[in-house]
Amino acid sequence: MARSIPIPPSLKRLLVPCWNQAHRVGWIAYDYLNAVVHGRFERCIVCGRFRPMLYRRRVVRPRLEELWCLSPRLAEALARKESCDCAHCGAKLRGRRMAEILLRLYPVGSPPAPARSLAEWVENVEIQALRIAEINLIDGVQDQLRKLARVAFSDYASDSTGGLGETEIRSEDLTRLSYADATFDLVLTSETLEHVPDLGAALRELRRVLVTGGRHIFTVPVLPGALRTFARSVIRPDGSIEDRATRVCHPGGDVGYPVFTEFGADLPELIKRAGFEIEVFFGPPSENDLAQVYVARAV
Ligand SMILES: [Zn+2]
Numbered sequence: 001m002a003r004s005i006p007i008p009p010s011l012k013r014l015l016v017p018c019w020n021q022a023h024r025v026g027w028i029a030y031d032y033l034n035a036v037v038h039g040r041f042e043r044c045i046v047c048g049r050f051r052p053m054l055y056r057r058r059v060v061r062p063r064l065e066e067l068w069c070l071s072p073r074l075a076e077a078l079a080r081k082e083s084c085d086c087a088h089c090g091a092k093l094r095g096r097r098m099a100e101i102l103l104r105l106y107p108v109g110s111p112p113a114p115a116r117s118l119a120e121w122v123e124n125v126e127i128q129a130l131r132i133a134e135i136n137l138i139d140g141v142q143d144q145l146r147k148l149a150r151v152a153f154s155d156y157a158s159d160s161t162g163g164l165g166e167t168e169i170r171s172e173d174l175t176r177l178s179y180a181d182a183t184f185d186l187v188l189t190s191e192t193l194e195h196v197p198d199l200g201a202a203l204r205e206l207r208r209v210l211v212t213g214g215r216h217i218f219t220v221p222v223l224p225g226a227l228r229t230f231a232r233s234v235i236r237p238d239g240s241i242e243d244r245a246t247r248v249c250h251p252g253g254d255v256g257y258p259v260f261t262e263f264g265a266d267l268p269e270l271i272k273r274a275g276f277e278i279e280v281f282f283g284p285p286s287e288n289d290l291a292q293v294y295v296a297r298a299v
């Protein structure tokens with residue numbers, strides 16, 4: 001059997017970052033080449049630049065594929081939703097589709113020259129008057145929303161008590177938002193609701209902070225083939241997590257974010273029961289497309 005040659009720790013400290021960097025550069029080169037070969041170039045509806053869209057099949061981890069029983073086509077559809085990043089602003093397909101719906105539902109500009117991107121959309125005075133909340137960062141989209149004065153940003157930190165944190169980024173818990181009633185015309189969340197331990201409380205809070213007629217525009221993962229939404233995990237009274245099915249964590253934070261709710265085909269019905277009208281864009285979920293955008297209008 002071949003014996004490994006011992007590497008001195010000092011050399012290891014030098015080699016490991018070099019190896020990691022080379023690996024990273026290799027993946028980037030592969031992603032760009034892939035975009036060229038498959039002609040994945042388009043004008044990004046978020047930043048407005050004509051750029052390659054970087055598809056990364058590896059964003060769907062084998063463990064999730066197994067748990068969700070994904071066929072190869074479904075895994076590819078999920079990877080498209082979670083990647084196809086604009087090479088300029090980083091907006092994923094799901095973020096770009098949210099931008100497309102924003103432009104459609106809040107049209108600005110005259111017909112000869114309507115806004116063609118979120119970058120143009122945020123320049124409009126009517127849009128600047130909208131009261132918007134973005135709950136958790138949406139890649140690429142947040143950079144454009146930052147040009148608006150009346151947007152409330154937040155990024156959830158589990159150790160926070162809510163409201164304005166030390167870093168001046170709010171940490172909002174969707175089950176107990178610190179905003180007053182009827183504060184917003186528009187609330188945006190992307191791949192967030194599945195991580196909230198109490199979905200009912202989150203929907204009540206979203207309805208509370210929206211004005212009547214205001215909209216919650218969101219994306220969530222919907223489990224292909226599942227008819228009914230179910231709790232994968234729940235929070236016990238002592239704050240610990242009880243798993244009712246195999247625990248799933250999405251990447252992020254120090255240890256990942258656990259999924260509490262797996263959404264099924266009854267999602268629109270759940271939203272309606274919480275006091276909203278619901279519209280599903282780019283839907284319904286299918287083997288070819290899992291990147292739906294949900295628009296819940298407060299009634
Ligand atoms: Zn872009």
